[in-house]
Amino acid sequence: MTTLPAAVRQESYLAEGRTIRSWLLSVDHKRIAILYLVAITGLFVIGGFAAMLIRVHLLTPQGALVSKEEYNRLFTLHGTTMVWFFLIPSIPTVLGNFLLPLMVGARDLAFPRLNLASWYVFVAGGCVAMAAMFAGGVDTGWTFYTPYSTRFASPAVVLLLLGIFIAGFSSIFTGLNFIVTTHTMRVPGLTWLRLPLFVWSLYATSLVLVLATPVLAIVLVLLGVERLWGVGIFDPALGGDPVLFQHLFWFYSHPAVYIMILPGMGVVSEIIPCFARRPIFGYRFVAMSSLAIAVLSFLVWGHHMFVSGQSIYASMAFSILSFLVAVPSAIKVFNWTFTLRKGTIRLRTPMLYALGFVGLFTIGGLTGLFVASLPVDVHVHDTYFIIAHFHYIMVGGAVMAYLGGMHFWWPKISGRMYPEGWGVFSAVLMFIGFNLTFFPQFILGYEGMPRRYATYPAEFQVLNVLSTAGASILGVAYVAPLVYFLWSLRSPPTAAPNPWGARGLEWQTTSPPPPENFVAPPIVADTPYDYDHPAPEDPTHG
Amino acid sequence: MILDPSSSSAARFSDVFTALMVFAGAIVLLVLGLVVVYCTRYRAGSGADRSGRLVHVGKLEALAIGAMAVTFGALFVWAAKLYFDNATPPADARTIYIVARQWMWKVEHPGGRREINELHIPIGEPVRLVMISQDVIHSFFIPRFRLKQDVLPTRYTTLWFVAYEPGEFHLFCSQYCGADHSQMRGTVVAMEPAEFQRWLGPSPMVPAPVPGTPGTPQGGLAAGGRSVFFALGCNACHVPGASVRAPRLDGIWDRPIALRNGQTVTGDEQYIRESILDPNAKISAGYTPPSLMPTYRGTVTPEQITQLIEFIKSLRDGWPPGLSPVQHPSQTGEKP
Numbered sequence: 001m002t003t004l005p006a007a008v009r010q011e012s013y014l015a016e017g018r019t020i021r022s023w024l025l026s027v028d029h030k031r032i033a034i035l036y037l038v039a040i041t042g043l044f045v046i047g048g049f050a051a052m053l054i055r056v057h058l059l060t061p062q063g064a065l066v067s068k069e070e071y072n073r074l075f076t077l078h079g080t081t082m083v084w085f086f087l088i089p090s091i092p093t094v095l096g097n098f099l100l101p102l103m104v105g106a107r108d109l110a111f112p113r114l115n116l117a118s119w120y121v122f123v124a125g126g127c128v129a130m131a132a133m134f135a136g137g138v139d140t141g142w143t144f145y146t147p148y149s150t151r152f153a154s155p156a157v158v159l160l161l162l163g164i165f166i167a168g169f170s171s172i173f174t175g176l177n178f179i180v181t182t183h184t185m186r187v188p189g190l191t192w193l194r195l196p197l198f199v200w201s202l203y204a205t206s207l208v209l210v211l212a213t214p215v216l217a218i219v220l221v222l223l224g225v226e227r228l229w230g231v232g233i234f235d236p237a238l239g240g241d242p243v244l245f246q247h248l249f250w251f252y253s254h255p256a257v258y259i260m261i262l263p264g265m266g267v268v269s270e271i272i273p274c275f276a277r278r279p280i281f282g283y284r285f286v287a288m289s290s291l292a293i294a295v296l297s298f299l300v301w302g303h304h305m306f307v308s309g310q311s312i313y314a315s316m317a318f319s320i321l322s323f324l325v326a327v328p329s330a331i332k333v334f335n336w337t338f339t340l341r342k343g344t345i346r347l348r349t350p351m352l353y354a355l356g357f358v359g360l361f362t363i364g365g366l367t368g369l370f371v372a373s374l375p376v377d378v379h380v381h382d383t384y385f386i387i388a389h390f391h392y393i394m395v396g397g398a399v400m401a402y403l404g405g406m407h408f409w410w411p412k413i414s415g416r417m418y419p420e421g422w423g424v425f426s427a428v429l430m431f432i433g434f435n436l437t438f439f440p441q442f443i444l445g446y447e448g449m450p451r452r453y454a455t456y457p458a459e460f461q462v463l464n465v466l467s468t469a470g471a472s473i474l475g476v477a478y479v480a481p482l483v484y485f486l487w488s489l490r491s492p493p494t495a496a497p498n499p500w501g502a503r504g505l506e507w508q509t510t511s512p513p514p515p516e517n518f519v520a521p522p523i524v525a526d527t528p529y530d531y532d533h534p535a536p537e538d539p540t541h542g
Numbered sequence: 543m544i545l546d547p548s549s550s551s552a553a554r555f556s557d558v559f560t561a562l563m564v565f566a567g568a569i570v571l572l573v574l575g576l577v578v579v580y581c582t583r584y585r586a587g588s589g590a591d592r593s594g595r596l597v598h599v600g601k602l603e604a605l606a607i608g609a610m611a612v613t614f615g616a617l618f619v620w621a622a623k624l625y626f627d628n629a630t631p632p633a634d635a636r637t638i639y640i641v642a643r644q645w646m647w648k649v650e651h652p653g654g655r656r657e658i659n660e661l662h663i664p665i666g667e668p669v670r671l672v673m674i675s676q677d678v679i680h681s682f683f684i685p686r687f688r689l690k691q692d693v694l695p696t697r698y699t700t701l702w703f704v705a706y707e708p709g710e711f712h713l714f715c716s717q718y719c720g721a722d723h724s725q726m727r728g729t730v731v732a733m734e735p736a737e738f739q740r741w742l743g744p745s746p747m748v749p750a751p752v753p754g755t756p757g758t759p760q761g762g763l764a765a766g767g768r769s770v771f772f773a774l775g776c777n778a779c780h781v782p783g784a785s786v787r788a789p790r791l792d793g794i795w796d797r798p799i800a801l802r803n804g805q806t807v808t809g810d811e812q813y814i815r816e817s818i819l820d821p822n823a824k825i826s827a828g829y830t831p832p833s834l835m836p837t838y839r840g841t842v843t844p845e846q847i848t849q850l851i852e853f854i855k856s857l858r859d860g861w862p863p864g865l866s867p868v869q870h871p872s873q874t875g876e877k878p
Binding site: 068069072139140141143145146147148151152236237241242243276277281282285307308309312315316319320323324326327330331333334335337338340341342343344345346347355358359362363366367369370372373374375376378379381382383447448450451452453454455456457 | 551554555557558559562565566569570573574576577580581584585586590591592593594595596599600602603606607610611614615617618621622624625626629644677678679681683685686688689690691692694695696697699712714715716717718719720721722723724725727
């Protein structure tokens, strides 16, 4: 590792132009990351607001706020927005876009203009989808099960499908760009086994994006064709098979779960070694487990269909494969934990998020074993147990990792430090709020409350009220970082190039980096986790 | 938490669920315990000994992978075996038909008693539900029995259980099915067998057309099916001695049927329903496609199909003598 040349501070990518035009037409991966940040934050607010309304509505058994029809639209809005317009793009398009070229020592992604195009495609898809949900209203749920979606739901469903179809191309473009960049743009010396684990996770994610998203596109087109022209594919009244839709949908949507969580695993694999001052335990196993998860993710879709009437032999095959996919995930958890051993641990905000991730992901992952077990899934399927299970992975996992990463790399992205006290406060608040929101939902599901219920039997009320109370805390914990990140922009960009004493290449350039990323090509001497040997620029704080 | 087994399926669920709770609880405690211990002992500034770090990383990882593979494998085999061994209902199970639609559950007992959003069952006896939907996919969910099965518009799905205790339990639709999905609820009433028999009511027999031959229960599904059989004109071909040659219906229930393509199917609900709606789907051995029979899709209701099934069931041991085109029941005053 080299020290940063004590050269004059380069002009940062942020100062390169201040007009709207200079942002909207920029092909700089760092600026495009900011464009994505703005877009997905806006969409997260929409999806989060829908979640708040859902939780308020469920305060009483008869429903406290909206009509049944409105409730059904709200959970469709929440699910669709969060899955396709927040979780799938979040870490790859913001942190991935910003960091991948920096981490491999490149000037930009392999295809900068394709990168900008993918942002426009994403925004176009988002606008079409939001128009469908606000102008028309769609009540199918994010899963669009047939024949409800093709025969009974409002015509706006076609517009929503179109929005998701368009956004899918953005995923494919980004995936291609990341794969090619990882293969071709690494600086000399940066061998595959010296890649940061975040890059490994982005690479695995990109493979899934490129291979799975076309299947989703095909399904959405088939749905639209049936809906618009009455071609019988899924609707039994037209001679179709509704269960076929479920197979095709989950063939994409289960791998999509790993699109959402793999990048988060990568973020945590960067944060934990840095704040434990220890090389990651079992680097190769953590890297390869990302690839193992990517491959296995394509083989487990049928575990969403244990009660759909599929063959019992198919169910058993999908059950064992679902147990198998837990192995590489568990390996990661053990390696993160052992990385802490004999470290020098500083519990800064990013580390709190990362440790929160480990705890919540462990619970989410272990409850995955429950739903992989046939006799248990037959009861908890389509109940709040499932809701709790995937929110532990998606919110407790993916969102925690996203926010941990945002805090970790905020000095690099913005050139400013976030306020540490507020950071710790909101991280702890989020952990508490999250558990209060979603743990009661495990019990609700165990007791049998089905998901997507606008009204419910009175005996479920206490747990629902608890969950709503937790959601209010969670809401506050989400607003806080939004406020203090923006607030930090008021002061000048004075963050040190490497405030955490981290070892990745992105810390070898200024904060924020110059438009060309590196003034001189960075030098790679070891893995990015060489924390055993003190680096000259190690900070004194901590 | 309720862990008392209230049904055969709930007992299976509880065993696996408890085992998983113990396993998952141990792992959560282990991981969280290690994180807390490490973060305390090795916090920056602590004087803990940091020498002697783990070597042999590969062996340790291989050990962890092996241990997990064995544990997960054992859990899978046990859970899957429980599931597999109980997939097939006992032959003597009591069949009850369920027709789901937006947004209600219609229940038909073979004896003729019908209910809506209620399901009465006897305890201590295997009950088998044969379910179909008239519109979208629904899911039949009895939380107390830890039991759930999607109800499809394309074909029958089945579910079976033995209830162990009398009582009233929730019945939910758990597959989102539109505006009133959350209102698609009902009650399962499990009763002592004697009480259940009283609830079912007496089932007087309709005398057979020819004195001295077995009759069918009055108002029962089979009797209704016999009326449907004549009303739809099935008797023109499907009775002994009819002028048109058609596959026989007597003696096919629950028995193997040879098909033209060399395969064999069992004469069950699925097969009968499919043959009524899509006569060309499975052509019996000795016949050539296309089938002379028209499709009854759109003509016949799901309830009529279940009646026809029960009627064909009642022919398992042969036609009652006298049931032929010559003696149409309308001549004996029975309304089709």
